[in-house]
Amino acid sequence: MIAVDGLRYATGTGRVIFDGLSLTVPRGGVTAIMGPSGTGKTTLLRMITGQIRPAAGRLLVDGEDVAALDRAGLYALRRRMGMLFQNSALLTDYSVFENVAFPLREHTRLPEPLVRTVVLTKLHAVGLRGAAALMPAELSGGMARRVALARAMVLDPELLLYDEPFAGLDPISMGMVLRLIRANNDVLGVTSVVVSHDVEQINTIADYCYVVSGGRVIGAGTPAELQDSASPLIRQFMSGEADGPVPFHYPARDYQEELFDGGA
Amino acid sequence: MAAPEAGTIGQAGRRLGAAVRKLGAVAFFLMAMLRALPYAMRRPALVWRQVHNAGVLSLVIIMTSGFFVGMVIGLQGYDAFSRLRQEDLLGAGAALTLLKELGPVVTALLFAGRAGTALTAEIGLMRATDQLSAMEVMAVDPMGRIAVPRFLGGVISVPLLTAVFSSIGILGAYFVGVQLMGVDNGAFWSQMQEYVESEDVWEGVLKSAVFGVAASLVAVFEGYTSERTAEGVGLATTRTVVITSVLVLILDYMITAFLL
Numbered sequence: 001m002i003a004v005d006g007l008r009y010a011t012g013t014g015r016v017i018f019d020g021l022s023l024t025v026p027r028g029g030v031t032a033i034m035g036p037s038g039t040g041k042t043t044l045l046r047m048i049t050g051q052i053r054p055a056a057g058r059l060l061v062d063g064e065d066v067a068a069l070d071r072a073g074l075y076a077l078r079r080r081m082g083m084l085f086q087n088s089a090l091l092t093d094y095s096v097f098e099n100v101a102f103p104l105r106e107h108t109r110l111p112e113p114l115v116r117t118v119v120l121t122k123l124h125a126v127g128l129r130g131a132a133a134l135m136p137a138e139l140s141g142g143m144a145r146r147v148a149l150a151r152a153m154v155l156d157p158e159l160l161l162y163d164e165p166f167a168g169l170d171p172i173s174m175g176m177v178l179r180l181i182r183a184n185n186d187v188l189g190v191t192s193v194v195v196s197h198d199v200e201q202i203n204t205i206a207d208y209c210y211v212v213s214g215g216r217v218i219g220a221g222t223p224a225e226l227q228d229s230a231s232p233l234i235r236q237f238m239s240g241e242a243d244g245p246v247p248f249h250y251p252a253r254d255y256q257e258e259l260f261d262g263g264a
Numbered sequence: 265m266a267a268p269e270a271g272t273i274g275q276a277g278r279r280l281g282a283a284v285r286k287l288g289a290v291a292f293f294l295m296a297m298l299r300a301l302p303y304a305m306r307r308p309a310l311v312w313r314q315v316h317n318a319g320v321l322s323l324v325i326i327m328t329s330g331f332f333v334g335m336v337i338g339l340q341g342y343d344a345f346s347r348l349r350q351e352d353l354l355g356a357g358a359a360l361t362l363l364k365e366l367g368p369v370v371t372a373l374l375f376a377g378r379a380g381t382a383l384t385a386e387i388g389l390m391r392a393t394d395q396l397s398a399m400e401v402m403a404v405d406p407m408g409r410i411a412v413p414r415f416l417g418g419v420i421s422v423p424l425l426t427a428v429f430s431s432i433g434i435l436g437a438y439f440v441g442v443q444l445m446g447v448d449n450g451a452f453w454s455q456m457q458e459y460v461e462s463e464d465v466w467e468g469v470l471k472s473a474v475f476g477v478a479a480s481l482v483a484v485f486e487g488y489t490s491e492r493t494a495e496g497v498g499l500a501t502t503r504t505v506v507i508t509s510v511l512v513l514i515l516d517y518m519i520t521a522f523l524l
Contacts, residue, residue, distance in 0.1 A: 082401075090398075
């Protein structure tokens with residue numbers, strides 16, 4: 001479904017995010033992209049949706065080179081995708097119902113009774129049919145994430161992208177989101193890309209994982225294979241050790257020297 | 265004469281470069297809005313909602329300010345004309361001042377302070393909370409959905425608010441001049457009819473239209489390009505007021521010089 005080959009990208013300040021990143025996401029599976037904070041996981045999702053263009057390399061979604069698409073082609077491709085944002089990104093001046101109905105109203109000519117049926121079905125799936133009339137400001141973080149998930153699913157996309165779907169969720173919401181991600185895949189055959197650094201949760205739902213660090217893939221395999229990896233970097237990440245190949249301390253001068261030089 | 269320090273010249277050059285880049289960015293932004301215009305035109309409800317937000321919700325401050333500005337013109341005008349024993353000209357003087365200058369300028373400044381800042385903050389927060397990105401991913405152009413309706417709402421509202429400001433201002437001048445200071449009622453209105461030409465009214469309409477475009481463009485552009493942080497949105501809001509105020513005064517001089 002997604003093929004990334006030799007992707008290179010640097011920010012405007014010159015910080016290298018991707019330095020030859022290559023990976024593939026098979027159709028119909030749950031693929032996790034993991035890695036320490038700041039490794040460009042969200043940037044990769046923005047490249048898949050065509051919001052950022054790579055400096056070099058190719059990124060194909062269903063055979064189409066995203067960076068080469070014109071505006072109409074990109075919008076056509078995006079209509080086949082759904083994305084769950086880390087901060088939910090609900091439209092704050094619309095109710096829960098209108099948020100979920102938004103893509104339907106924009107891209108279909110469904111009659112209002114059918115829009116209502118589809119929206120209530122999706123809200124029921126995330127357990128929030130009763131919250132349809134609420135405004136986003138009245139929702140908890142977990143509820144907002146579930147509404148955003150209903151909105152991402154409302155057009156029945158072929159590809160669902162999840163940006164840190166577990167961050168900041170209470171255990172009940174977490175369990176519900178985990179179940180929904182897996183169900184979308186098992187029941188509807190949706191291809192899912194889950195970006196997260198939550199190793200424990202990823203282990204329960206991912207079919208295949210990539211660990212990204214330093215701008216490239218440093219490890220790939222099933223969750224079980226990664227747990228048994230011999231690579232110190234992957235072992236550090238999977239077991240959550242504070243220090244290791246990825247140092248605990250940001251690069252700095254010698255500690256003693258800096259403390260006793262009087263600020264010179 | 266001592267040569268200016270290289271650092272000073274470099275700094276001035278960098279600032280000039282940044283200003284030119286920003287002008288280029290505004291031009292690109294305007295072109296992107298033009299491209300997204302058909303989307304907004306197909307959804308007039310989005311535009312009318314913004315006319316309500318920017319225009320109708322500004323009416324109270326515009327009417328209050330207009331009345332008090334008119335009353336001040338009534339007092340100052342009466343004082344000046346009475347020294348020349350020409351109190352009857354108060355109506356004409358107040359109308360010309362309000363229609364040609366104070367109406368368009370003060371309305372644009374008030375618009376920047378009330379509606380312009382609200383537009384910038386709203387769009388900036390939508391950007392900071394990924395709402396604009398979410399629209400893009402949902403294959404909805406935020407330029408057409410968010411920027412253009414707000415821009416058009418401002419462009420439509422400012423001339424209408426200016427008309428309200430000037431009308432209420434004339435009533436304020438009438439209240440002070442005729443009701444409090446004793447200027448002759450008939451003279452107040454007849455002198456206004458005698459000396460105010462349709463060109464004077466059109467000058468005000470032209471200025472308000474130009475100011476409406478400038479104020480709305482600045483507000484929407486600053487919001488759309490603000491940093492995705494609380495501080496960034498705050499700074500963008502401040503820039504909206506500062507840039508609009510200076511721009512309106514500069515444009516006012518240029519239009520006046522061109523028309524006179």
